[in-house]
Amino acid sequence: MKVHSSLLTKIAQSSALTMLVVAFAVSPVSAATFTDVSERYEPAVNYLVTQDITNGVSKTKFGIDQNVKRGDAAIILAHALGFTEKDAPSSGFGDVPTRGVVAINALKAAGIVNGKSAKSFGFNDLMKRGEMALMLTKSAAYNIKGDKSKLTFTDVNDRYADAVAALVDHKITTGKSAAKFGTNDLLKRGEYAVFIHKIEQSIEKEPVVPFALTKYQGLWETKRANSQDPYLSVNIENIKANTAKVQVDSMSSGAMYIGSVDSEAKFVDNKARIYYSEDGFNGSGVITIELLENAVGVTVVKSNERGYLFEGKYKAYKK
Numbered sequence: 001m002k003v004h005s006s007l008l009t010k011i012a013q014s015s016a017l018t019m020l021v022v023a024f025a026v027s028p029v030s031a032a033t034f035t036d037v038s039e040r041y042e043p044a045v046n047y048l049v050t051q052d053i054t055n056g057v058s059k060t061k062f063g064i065d066q067n068v069k070r071g072d073a074a075i076i077l078a079h080a081l082g083f084t085e086k087d088a089p090s091s092g093f094g095d096v097p098t099r100g101v102v103a104i105n106a107l108k109a110a111g112i113v114n115g116k117s118a119k120s121f122g123f124n125d126l127m128k129r130g131e132m133a134l135m136l137t138k139s140a141a142y143n144i145k146g147d148k149s150k151l152t153f154t155d156v157n158d159r160y161a162d163a164v165a166a167l168v169d170h171k172i173t174t175g176k177s178a179a180k181f182g183t184n185d186l187l188k189r190g191e192y193a194v195f196i197h198k199i200e201q202s203i204e205k206e207p208v209v210p211f212a213l214t215k216y217q218g219l220w221e222t223k224r225a226n227s228q229d230p231y232l233s234v235n236i237e238n239i240k241a242n243t244a245k246v247q248v249d250s251m252s253s254g255a256m257y258i259g260s261v262d263s264e265a266k267f268v269d270n271k272a273r274i275y276y277s278e279d280g281f282n283g284s285g286v287i288t289i290e291l292l293e294n295a296v297g298v299t300v301v302k303s304n305e306r307g308y309l310f311e312g313k314y315k316a317y318k319k
Contacts, residue, residue, distance in 0.1 A: 033056070033059070033060070034056055034060060034061055034062040035060050035061065036060075036061050036062055036063070036064045036065070037062050037064060037190075038064075040190075040194075041062075041064055041190045041193060041194065043197060044190075044193040044194045044196070044197035044198075045062050045064075045190075045193050047193075047196075047197045047200070048076075048080075048193050048196065048197065051080075052079070053076060053079045053080045053196070054075075054076045054079065054193075057189075062189065062190070062193075063189045063190075064188065064189060064190035065188055065189070065190065066188065066189050067126045067127075067186045067187065067188060067189075068126065068127045068186075068187045068188065068189055068192050069123065069124050069125065069126060069127065070121065070122050070123060070124075070125050070126070070127045070131070071096065071097075071100045071104070071121065071123035071124065073127040073132065073135070073187065073192065074100065074103050074104050074107055074113055074121075074135075075099070075100055075103040075104075076192065076196070077103075077107065077112070077135060077136070077141065077196070078102075078103035078104075078106055078107055079103070080196050080200065081112075081141060082271075083103065083106040083107055083110065083112075083273075084102060084103070084106065085102070085106050085273060085275070086102055087275065088102075088105040088106040088108075088109040088275055088286075089105065089109055089275060089277065089284070090105060091104050091105050091108040091109075091115070091121065092115075092118060092119065093108075093115050093119060093120060093121035093123070094119050094120065095119075095120050095121055095122070095123045095124070096121050096123050097123065100121075100123060104121055104123075108303070109275055109284070109285070109286050109303055110138075110140035110141075110285070110286045110301050110303070111138060111139070111140055111285065111286075111301050111302070111303045112135060112138045112140050112141050113135060126186050126187070127186070127187040127192075128183065128184055128185065128186060128187060129181065129182045129183055129184075129185050129186075129187050129191070130156075130159075130160045130163075130164075130181075130183035130184060131187075132187050132192065132195065133160055133163040133164050133166075133167055133181075133183075134159075134160065134163045136163070136167070136195065136196075136199060137162070137163040137166045137167065139299075139301055140286065140288075140299070140301040142199050142203055143313075144166040144167070144169075144170050144199070144202075144203065145162070145165075145166050145169075146162065146164075146165030146166035146167070146168055146169035146170065147165055147169060148161040148162055148164075148165040150165065150168075150169075151164060151165055151168065152178060152179065153175055153179060153180060153181040153183075154179050154180065155179075155180050155181055155182070155183045155184070156181050156183055157183075160181075160183055164181050164183070167195075167199075170199070170202045170203075171198070171202065172195060172198045172199050172202060173195065173198075208270065209270060209291055209292060209293045211242075211267075211269075211270055211291070213236075213239050213241075213242055213244055213267055213291070214239055216236050216291055216296060217236055217237060217239055217244075218235070218236065218237075218318060218319070219233060219234075219235045219318075219319040220233060220234045220235070220236070220295070220296040220316035220317060220318055220319065221233040221234075221316050221317065221319050222314050222315065222316050222317075223317065228253065228254050228255065229253065230250075230251060230252050230253045230310065231250070231251055232248065232249065232250045232251075232298060232300075232310060232314050232316065233248070233249045233250075233316060233319075234246065234247070234248050234289060234296050234298055234316050235247045235249075236296075238264075242266060242267045242268070243264060243265065243266050243267070244264070244265060244267070245262065245263070245264055245265075246262065246263060246264075246265040246272065246274065246289060247260065247261070247262035248260070248261050248262070248274070248287055248289075248298065248300075248309070250300075250308065250309050250310045252308070252310075257308040258308065259283075259308035259309040259310075261274065261276040261287070261309065263276075265289065267289075267291070270290060270291040270292075271288060271289065271290050271291070272288075272289045273286055273287065273288050273289075274286065274287040274288075274289065276309070283302060283304065283308065283309065284302070284303050284304060285300065285301050285302035285303045285304075285309070285311075286300075286301050286303075287299065287300050287301075287309070292315070294317070294318075295315045295316065295317055296315070296316045296317075297313070297314070297315055297316075298313070298314045298315070298316055299312075299313045299314075300312060300313075300314075
């Protein structure tokens with residue numbers, strides 16, 4: 001059974017999300033501009049500011065000790081990840097103001113955030129450290145893993161164990177103490193800056209290849225031993241500057257199910273994202289296409305359990 005879906009994708013310019021973070025509208029040159037940034041926080045704040053991830057709460061204050069609202073935490077993370085597409089499907093949350101719509105739509109579609117209910121994101125609720133751990137470690141966010149059997153924290157239950165273990169194993173945090181992660185403690189802006197800075201520095205970066213989209217024109221497939229093995233393919237054609245028609249197909253073992261989605265995709269920094277919805281099967285999610293040296297990276301994240309595009313990370317090679 002083949003499912004064709006109409007897809008929309010755009011990678012917004014970096015200024016798009018800047019319009020959303022009106023609470024941080026001032027753009028200081030460095031952390032030295034802020035009077036509340038100590039040496040502990042200076043590298044992280046410098047990174048977030050210079051990378052246009054967020055600014056201060058005023059010309060002179062970063063807001064190190066201020067609690068972080070769930071909405072602002074989402075906006076900052078979306079900017080850090082580059083999730084700024086305006087064409088992501090609506091999150092369905094009625095409590096998201098205009099400044100948070102683009103970020104939360106994109107993060108929700110990618111399966112990185114959920115709401116407090118189907119209709120409410122909890123935009124103005126304060127973010128807890130445990131919630132932050134879940135958000136940062138999702139597969140479509142930083143996708144890091146850890147060994148929860150080694151955890152010594154007494155305040156981390158099963159819901160948070162995998163996420164906290166990932167942060168510990170990647171040396172993003174050591175907790176509030178040897179016994180406490182601070183799962184239910186409110187997240188501070190300074191802490192959040194440190195977490196994002198450390199996790200950005202710890203993850204392995206894919207090699208950057210010279211951008212030439214025409215080099216990738218044609219059909220790319222994952223490797224398989226025979227025609228009945230499951231596979232995923234990417235076909236890139238109709239290239240105009242940094243835009244191309246991209247079709248992604250997947251086939252289960254024995255060709256029991258075949259999923260197919262296609263769209264015009266805009267590539268920025270060797271990457272493009274495609275949002276998809278599989279009519280009739282309630283399948284939806286996001287596909288990231290990344291141009292690698294001699295391969296095409298494909299990451300598929302489904303926002304629900306249905307649909308026949310396989311979830312996971314793949315590398316496709318020129319057919």
